[in-house]
Amino acid sequence: MATQTMSPSKAAIIANPVANPLGYQTFAIGSFRFERDQYFAHIHYPGNQHIMPVDAFLRALMRDVGWGFFYGTVNFDHVFGTLNHYGTVEMFIGMFNDAFRKAHRDFVENFDSPDLRKVFEAMLDDWTNEGFDPYAAPDETGLAYGRKHGSNTKALKRQRMVATRMVGLPGDLGYRTDIDGYPVNRQFTDVPQDLPEIHAAPGFEGQVHAFNMFAYVSRSDVTWNPSVVSCVHDSQFCATTEEHALPIMHGNDRVEWFIQATDEIIWDVDDKNTGAPRAKVTMKAGDVAAMPADIRHKGYSPKRSMLIVWENNDAALPRMYSRGELKPHPVEF
Amino acid sequence: MGGYHTVFGSLDHYEKGGVQVIDADPKHYCFSNCFEVASKSKPYEKVAVGKNLKYVIEAIRAEGDSPWYSNAHDEAVLVMDGEIEVHLLQPDEPLVPEGKEGSVQLDAEPKGTKMGWVKARRGHMTLLPKGAAYQFRSAKPGVMLQQTILGDFTIQRWNEICQTQG
Numbered sequence: 001m002a003t004q005t006m007s008p009s010k011a012a013i014i015a016n017p018v019a020n021p022l023g024y025q026t027f028a029i030g031s032f033r034f035e036r037d038q039y040f041a042h043i044h045y046p047g048n049q050h051i052m053p054v055d056a057f058l059r060a061l062m063r064d065v066g067w068g069f070f071y072g073t074v075n076f077d078h079v080f081g082t083l084n085h086y087g088t089v090e091m092f093i094g095m096f097n098d099a100f101r102k103a104h105r106d107f108v109e110n111f112d113s114p115d116l117r118k119v120f121e122a123m124l125d126d127w128t129n130e131g132f133d134p135y136a137a138p139d140e141t142g143l144a145y146g147r148k149h150g151s152n153t154k155a156l157k158r159q160r161m162v163a164t165r166m167v168g169l170p171g172d173l174g175y176r177t178d179i180d181g182y183p184v185n186r187q188f189t190d191v192p193q194d195l196p197e198i199h200a201a202p203g204f205e206g207q208v209h210a211f212n213m214f215a216y217v218s219r220s221d222v223t224w225n226p227s228v229v230s231c232v233h234d235s236q237f238c239a240t241t242e243e244h245a246l247p248i249m250h251g252n253d254r255v256e257w258f259i260q261a262t263d264e265i266i267w268d269v270d271d272k273n274t275g276a277p278r279a280k281v282t283m284k285a286g287d288v289a290a291m292p293a294d295i296r297h298k299g300y301s302p303k304r305s306m307l308i309v310w311e312n313n314d315a316a317l318p319r320m321y322s323r324g325e326l327k328p329h330p331v332e333f
Numbered sequence: 334m335g336g337y338h339t340v341f342g343s344l345d346h347y348e349k350g351g352v353q354v355i356d357a358d359p360k361h362y363c364f365s366n367c368f369e370v371a372s373k374s375k376p377y378e379k380v381a382v383g384k385n386l387k388y389v390i391e392a393i394r395a396e397g398d399s400p401w402y403s404n405a406h407d408e409a410v411l412v413m414d415g416e417i418e419v420h421l422l423q424p425d426e427p428l429v430p431e432g433k434e435g436s437v438q439l440d441a442e443p444k445g446t447k448m449g450w451v452k453a454r455r456g457h458m459t460l461l462p463k464g465a466a467y468q469f470r471s472a473k474p475g476v477m478l479q480q481t482i483l484g485d486f487t488i489q490r491w492n493e494i495c496q497t498q499g
Contacts, residue, residue, distance in 0.1 A: 165407060166460050169460070187339070188337070188339060190337070191339055191456075192454075192456065194454065196451050196453045196457040196459065197451065198451050199449045199450050199451070199452075200449040201446070201448055204448040204449050207421075207462055208421055208448050208449040208450070208451060209459070209462075210419075210451045210453055210460065211457070211458060212456055212458075213411060213456055213457065213458040214455070214456025214457075215456065229458070230409045230460075230480060231407070232406060232407055232408060232409065232480050232481060233388075233406065233482070234388070235385065235388035235482070237409070237480055256385075257383045257385060259478065260350075261341075261413075261456075262339050262340055263339060264340070264350070269357070271356075276356065277355045277356065278355055279353060279355055279356075279357045279362065280355070281350070281351075281352050281353070281364070282350035282351060283350045284340070284342070284347070284348045284350045285340050285341050286347050286366045286369075286413065287365070287366050287367075288364070288366070288367060288382045288390070288392075289352070289364045289365075290362050290363040290383070291362075292361050292362070304337070310390065311385075312385040312386060312388060314386070326386075328361075329358075329360070330384050330385060330386075331360075331384050331489075331491050333360060333491035333495070
């Protein structure tokens with residue numbers, strides 16, 4: 001495998017201020033160079049290049065930027081992606097593709113996370129045209145194609161929502177309301193918006209607490225973008241609305257769990273390292289399933305659905321799993 | 334409006350998906366359904382349907398009055414079906430030692446100050462704050478998911494609740 005490790009001083013960050021004839025800038029970091037045309041993103045690396053449809057590339061790039069490279073591996077497709085080491089990040093070609101590895105066509109380069117993030121953010125902003133929202137379902141947004149026209153910076157700057165104890169507690173993450181720009185999504189208009197009855201005795205206001213989590217989720221303006229709604233130490237309930245297809249294949253660096261709250265998602269589950277198919281998991285309302293630490297997964301949600309992604313946020317876990325100190329599946333029985 | 338129908342599950346009606354194995358052990362996915370688990374549980378059995386090292390998600394059938402519980406850390410319950418009251422009490426003295434993990438079932442209602450109560454329906458999430466005592470009351474059968482830590486009262490019967498064959 002070809003590997004280059006770049007120190008921050010050597011990780012040259014280049015954004016060509018001279019746009020190409022279609023109006024898009026070219027970006028480069030280390031040995032990678034990124035160009036786009038009207039339909040495609042072109043990823044150049046030593047000795048070769050990779051190509052992706054630009055809408056798929058931007059949707060994956062949005063998650064990688066929005067999640068700070070997320071837990072583990074963000075596979076943009078079967079070839080290109082990033083692997084988070086929490087402080088540094090590897091950008092790779094074919095590192096998790098068996099055929100690429102066997103043919104010695106894989107390539108990986110290591111960067112300080114802030115350096116790569118800077119390039120990704122600039123590329124996402126320059127390459128996203130007016131009317132295209134990479135966080136939205138395809139039915140809710142315009143097209144990514146064509147010559148450069150305008151921008152959509154506001155849509156790209158959404159902050160990931162993270163409650164420290166529970167949504168709605170004093171000083172914690174607030175509710176989503178019409179006034180704040182979070183109307184009920186078009187596919188969740190039948191989700192009850194009623195409030196729990198809270199009868200707090202004097203002096204216990206703010207301690208006796210409940211909220212309508214399903215209503216909160218029904219007002220999410222993004223897809224495939226979990227937000228933390230409740231915590232028990234490192235146990236995080238990350239609620240999200242899913243519609244169409246997860247724009248990445250997420251490679252786990254720990255066990256995560258899914259609780260299907262409504263509707264249905266079908267998951268393709270592959271081996272994390274080789275990409276070989278392992279299982280297809282169909283989840284309906286009320287189903288609960290684990291995603292082991294040694295797989296990658298991609299979900300398909302025919303109708304907008306509610307999913308609770310349950311994460312263990314313990315920072316020590318990736319190392320423990322990679323060393324084999326923990327089994328990749330969560331329970332022995 | 335819109336023509337979309339959101340599908341929820343309930344004790345009375347749920348459909349279960351499953352794991353179609355290609356090259357895997359279905360047990361590794363611990364696939365279950367909280368309504369099915371609750372349909373086979375006694376009232377207020379705390380049956381683990383998710384376990385991530387020391388953290389668990391318990392599926393609980395709510396029916397009648399539960400025992401009183403307390404804790405040494407925050408917990409949360411999400412109602413998946415039914416209408417469930419959560420009664421909270423601030424005990425006169427700590428009921429659970431600092432550092433104790435999981436829900437702790439009490440022998441009786443403890444002495445203390447009533448904090449108030451919540452009536453929660455499907456989709457409503459209620460905080461069970463650290464150090465409080467709490468009791469669930471449900472006139473009809475309902476289902477809750479409790480976000481907590483593995484404790485003395487967590488029941489693990491994975492072989493009975495999970496898909497074991499591809």
